[in-house]
Amino acid sequence: MNIKFDDPNRPNSYIGRTVPRPNAGRLVAGKGRYVDDITLPRMVHVAFLRCPHAHAKIGEIDTEEARAQKGVLGIFTARDLAQVCTPWEGKLAHLEGMKTPPQSALAIDRATWAGEPVVAVVARTRAEAEAAAALVIVDFEPLPAVTDMRSALDKDTPVLHPQFDDNLCFRKENATATPQKAFDGAHTVVESEFKIGRHTGVTLEPRVIIADWNGGEGELTAHVSNQAPHMLQVLLAKHMGIPESRVRVICGDVGGSFGVKVHVYPDEVATAAIAKIMGRPVKFCADRLESFTSDIHARDHEATGRIAVDESGKILGFDVDDWTGIGPYSIYPRTSAVEGLQVTNLIGGPYDFEHYRVRSTTVFQNKGICAQYRAVGHPVAVAITEGLVDMAAAEMGIDPIEFRRRNVIRDDAYPVTTAAGLKLEGLSHEKSLDALVEAMDYDVLRAEQADLRKRGIHRGIGIASFIELTNPSPFMYGIGGARISAQDGCTVRMDPDGSVVVLTGVTEQGQGTEAIMAQIVAEAVGIRPDMVRVVTGDTRVTPFGGGTWASRGAGIGGEAALKAGRALRDQILGIAASMLQAKAEGLDIRDGQIVDAASGEDRLPLEELGRVVYFRGDTLPKDLSRELMQTRHYITSDYPYAFTNGVQASYVEVDTETGFVKLLKHWCVEDCGRIINPQLVDEQIRGGIVQGIGGALFEEIVYDDEGQIQNGSMADYLVPMSGEMPDMVIRHVETPTQESELGAKGAGEAGTAGAPAAVMNAINDAIRPLGGQVTRMPFTPERVLRALGTLKD
Amino acid sequence: MTDAFRNRIDLELTVNGEAVELTVPAGRHLIDLLRLDLGLTGSHAGCEHGVCGACTVLVDGAPVRGCLTLAPQLGGADVWTIEGLTDRGLVADLQAAFVARNALQCGYCTPGMLVAAKALIDAGGTPSRAEIREHMSGNYCRCTGYEAIVDAVETVARDRAEGAMS
Numbered sequence: 001m002n003i004k005f006d007d008p009n010r011p012n013s014y015i016g017r018t019v020p021r022p023n024a025g026r027l028v029a030g031k032g033r034y035v036d037d038i039t040l041p042r043m044v045h046v047a048f049l050r051c052p053h054a055h056a057k058i059g060e061i062d063t064e065e066a067r068a069q070k071g072v073l074g075i076f077t078a079r080d081l082a083q084v085c086t087p088w089e090g091k092l093a094h095l096e097g098m099k100t101p102p103q104s105a106l107a108i109d110r111a112t113w114a115g116e117p118v119v120a121v122v123a124r125t126r127a128e129a130e131a132a133a134a135l136v137i138v139d140f141e142p143l144p145a146v147t148d149m150r151s152a153l154d155k156d157t158p159v160l161h162p163q164f165d166d167n168l169c170f171r172k173e174n175a176t177a178t179p180q181k182a183f184d185g186a187h188t189v190v191e192s193e194f195k196i197g198r199h200t201g202v203t204l205e206p207r208v209i210i211a212d213w214n215g216g217e218g219e220l221t222a223h224v225s226n227q228a229p230h231m232l233q234v235l236l237a238k239h240m241g242i243p244e245s246r247v248r249v250i251c252g253d254v255g256g257s258f259g260v261k262v263h264v265y266p267d268e269v270a271t272a273a274i275a276k277i278m279g280r281p282v283k284f285c286a287d288r289l290e291s292f293t294s295d296i297h298a299r300d301h302e303a304t305g306r307i308a309v310d311e312s313g314k315i316l317g318f319d320v321d322d323w324t325g326i327g328p329y330s331i332y333p334r335t336s337a338v339e340g341l342q343v344t345n346l347i348g349g350p351y352d353f354e355h356y357r358v359r360s361t362t363v364f365q366n367k368g369i370c371a372q373y374r375a376v377g378h379p380v381a382v383a384i385t386e387g388l389v390d391m392a393a394a395e396m397g398i399d400p401i402e403f404r405r406r407n408v409i410r411d412d413a414y415p416v417t418t419a420a421g422l423k424l425e426g427l428s429h430e431k432s433l434d435a436l437v438e439a440m441d442y443d444v445l446r447a448e449q450a451d452l453r454k455r456g457i458h459r460g461i462g463i464a465s466f467i468e469l470t471n472p473s474p475f476m477y478g479i480g481g482a483r484i485s486a487q488d489g490c491t492v493r494m495d496p497d498g499s500v501v502v503l504t505g506v507t508e509q510g511q512g513t514e515a516i517m518a519q520i521v522a523e524a525v526g527i528r529p530d531m532v533r534v535v536t537g538d539t540r541v542t543p544f545g546g547g548t549w550a551s552r553g554a555g556i557g558g559e560a561a562l563k564a565g566r567a568l569r570d571q572i573l574g575i576a577a578s579m580l581q582a583k584a585e586g587l588d589i590r591d592g593q594i595v596d597a598a599s600g601e602d603r604l605p606l607e608e609l610g611r612v613v614y615f616r617g618d619t620l621p622k623d624l625s626r627e628l629m630q631t632r633h634y635i636t637s638d639y640p641y642a643f644t645n646g647v648q649a650s651y652v653e654v655d656t657e658t659g660f661v662k663l664l665k666h667w668c669v670e671d672c673g674r675i676i677n678p679q680l681v682d683e684q685i686r687g688g689i690v691q692g693i694g695g696a697l698f699e700e701i702v703y704d705d706e707g708q709i710q711n712g713s714m715a716d717y718l719v720p721m722s723g724e725m726p727d728m729v730i731r732h733v734e735t736p737t738q739e740s741e742l743g744a745k746g747a748g749e750a751g752t753a754g755a756p757a758a759v760m761n762a763i764n765d766a767i768r769p770l771g772g773q774v775t776r777m778p779f780t781p782e783r784v785l786r787a788l789g790t791l792k793d
Numbered sequence: 794m795t796d797a798f799r800n801r802i803d804l805e806l807t808v809n810g811e812a813v814e815l816t817v818p819a820g821r822h823l824i825d826l827l828r829l830d831l832g833l834t835g836s837h838a839g840c841e842h843g844v845c846g847a848c849t850v851l852v853d854g855a856p857v858r859g860c861l862t863l864a865p866q867l868g869g870a871d872v873w874t875i876e877g878l879t880d881r882g883l884v885a886d887l888q889a890a891f892v893a894r895n896a897l898q899c900g901y902c903t904p905g906m907l908v909a910a911k912a913l914i915d916a917g918g919t920p921s922r923a924e925i926r927e928h929m930s931g932n933y934c935r936c937t938g939y940e941a942i943v944d945a946v947e948t949v950a951r952d953r954a955e956g957a958m959s
């Protein structure tokens with residue numbers, strides 16, 4: 001039986017509806033259970049002494065005074081932890097030529113960024129541990145710091161890791177046969193520099209872990225704020241020399257993640273190692289300064305890009321040289337090469353053109369480690385692409401919407417392989433542009449803009465089309481040797497009262513995973529969502545899976561849930577057919593009742609079936625299959641990724657005297673395939689847009705030349721607050737993927753992918769008549785004034 | 794650690810309508826007193842330096858930062874946290890609106906948001922969206938993008954104003 005998604009009156013029609021989240025009521029009551037809310041018997045606290053220099057040799061470590069403090073229970077250095085924990089290398093075999101040195105839980109002999117953990121101090125309380133850590137004396141001998149990415153490969157720049165010849169981590173060029181051809185004799189060639197600042201996730205809940213070693217069973221349990229529990233289980237087991245079966249990772253409520261909490265962090269591994277050594281629970285909770293210096297950073301790209309266009313306004317090609325500095329180590333296990341790699345794939349993504357060359361260079365430097373953060377690489381690629389597109393349109397005097405209409409891949413052209421080599425199953429750029437124009441009332445807005453311009457009010461409209469990678473297959477990490485599951489699984493169990501428990505390998509960090517799983521299983525089985533309870537985030541309990549990242553939860557975890565729910569339904573109907581002396585095909589389950597499929601007449605409540613199966617199984621035929629628990633797995637296989645698409649628009653007003661940018665309104669039309677819960681999708685997009693706006697207007701980790709963070713607090717690293725944010729209009733086009741029955745693709749990252757480009761283009765649309773152009777994010781008032789020529793050095 | 798920090802103080806106050814007596818280090822912040830000493834983990838710490846608003850609770854009727862308020866300031870104080878406000882139904886309409894509008898994702902900011910919103914709503918009237926945005930701009934949320942929060946607060950303000958009129 002196929003679900004008739006286009007019939008809203010079908011029975012049990014929960015997929016596609018706004019259904020409240022089962023866990024929201026608990027969270028608004030303050031009854032969440034985040035890791036720092038947990039206190040275990042005999043639990044102690046660890047704090048870290050971190051290297052204050054960007055690069056330093058570690059000499060003698062004097063712990064005497066610290067050890068003498070009241071409450072201090074243990075002090076550990078790299079050598080102590082090396083006894084129970086091996087180092088790691090963030091490499092993937094399919095990223096040819098990539099290099100990175102081994103990294104340890106605590107720095108050995110040499111620290112390579114300001115914030116790298118060097119000594120761990122354990123005490124009865126966090127305050128005592130922190131106070132004692134400040135008393136540990138380490139003889140640091142500062143070494144020259146590599147901080148500038150563009151000169152990192154120069155001959156006279158010191159090489160950061162002695163085992164390598166240079167500071168190159170990874171370089172990738174993706175080019176068609178004749179990339180230069182587009183630019184020879186093109187009607188219009190536009191070139192520009194772009195800079196995207198160094199960001200960090202700023203999850204409101206900091207990273208936090210409690211590791212508990214049970215010596216009696218030789219078992220480690222980690223309660224951790226993380227997005228990929230099974231990945232962490234496998235890696236903790238590997239590096240601590242414990243069988244995978246003896247590591248249990250539990251991720252309860254997670255206070256925001258966005259990619260920050262999908263990596264292996266040295267301080268978290270150190271906490272687990274210390275728990276094993278001490279044989280008792282140890283908690284580490286990062287404070288905000290530690291978050292800024294030791295959470296992953298992201299972006300930090302500088303690029304030079306060119307676009308070639310013919311006389312009809314048709315794009316001929318893109319040529320981009322992208323650089324990024326990722327700190328001293330490639331992140332484990334996903335690597336820090338992926339953001340640059342994504343840029344080489346995603347430039348020009350929405351458009352139909354022939355000639356392509358994008359090179360990305362990833363270098364080591366003495367700064368925090370950069371890695372995957374919401375929309376990995378997309379904000380960079382979209383900013384470069386859409387910036388160039390708008391500049392070309394302006395140069396040729398073509399309206400930016402019209403320019404895009406002429407160039408996007410036609411909706412009826414799919415499947416398509418792009419110039420960059422991406423396989424696209426089915427996208428809707430044309431429909432999305434139509435929907436955007438309508439939602440914005442584009443012509444009216446343009447007229448308003450022109451009108452206000454005459455009165456000296458400078459408003460701008462910025463458009464950004466984009467594609468977004470979701471539902472990754474093993475092509476992302478698995479083929480490179482990383483033990484990260486691209487498959488996901490779901491177990492569905494009916495209990496005697498007819499209610500259903502769902503165990504899923506994807507996790508919940510606020511997206512609404514539990515809600516959509518309940519909806520999908522409710523529809524698949526034929527019960528109300530409130531009869532479904534969902535369990536996530538416990539490696540001992542749920543099917544082995546990948547967790548929630550790269551917009552995979554709904555598309556992959558959701559399909560597994562649909563399949564498991566359908567299997568349970570079939571099983572229930574088989575039993576019901578036997579009990580009712582009927583044919584299973586003639587029965588259906590609706591609203592928790594087994595009914596006659598044709599007439600809808602009630603035949604048997606599920607709880608009666610549950611009663612008989614569990615308590616009076618003797619009354620059923622001996623050979624009747626009665627498994628009211630079913631598990632199914634799902635993995636994508638036709639396409640390496642399910643791409644989504646969309647288009648965003650930003651409407652801004654630039655105060656040409658102060659340089660301040662006021663966001664008036666924002667629109668997003670997005671196509672994530674089948675929508676499971678419209679409200680949750682819209683709110684994912686809104687949250688993502690604001691995160692993208694943060695990068696466009698406020699967010700940038702600033703390092704000085706010595707590699708010291710200049711703004712490591714929430715007062716100094718500006719994030720979007722409610723006062724400056726606009727209202728956002730969200731619209732949808734639905735092009736379900738044909739790979740799965742559910743047809744869902746990911747929705748969590750699209751907002752972040754497109755927003756920075758839309759804001760940049762809007763600002764430039766506002767200031768272009770004044771001769772200004774900004775391409776260096778964040779667009780601070782100072783940078784806007786410099787672009788306008790008001791501020792000179 | 795200084796001697797002053799090590800010194801402990803005896804404290805009597807009211808938390809969520811219940812009398813509390815305890816001895817804490819003089820340097821104890823309210824957020825730690827609530828979370829560590831009283832097990833009231835509904836209030837959260839996000840920045841521990843007064844910027845994010847996750848630790849917002851009511852002290853003598855006014856929203857304050859739990860991470861900036863020191864224990865010695867709290868003798869005789871009347872403190873309300875999300876747990877007590879929930880039990881007494883004092884933010885029930887806000888909570889219902891937050892759930893209905895999905896004005897929370899991870900939920901970490903939510904208790905602080907609700908306390909901040911309560912102060913605005915209790916002041917009466919029907920604040921504009923801009924006023925709501927301004928009032929709530931001491932509370933950081935990384936997940937929602939704020940619009941749903943503004944919608945929820947706006948709905949409750951309007952409903953309360955209409956309720957007061959009818």
Ligand code: FES
Pocket residue numbers: 837838839840841842843844845846847848849858859860861
């Ligand atoms: S924890 Fe108090 S304001 Fe952030």
Ligand code: FES
Pocket residue numbers: 204255256510896897898899900901902903933934935936937
């Ligand atoms: S809901 Fe996550 S920080 Fe607000």
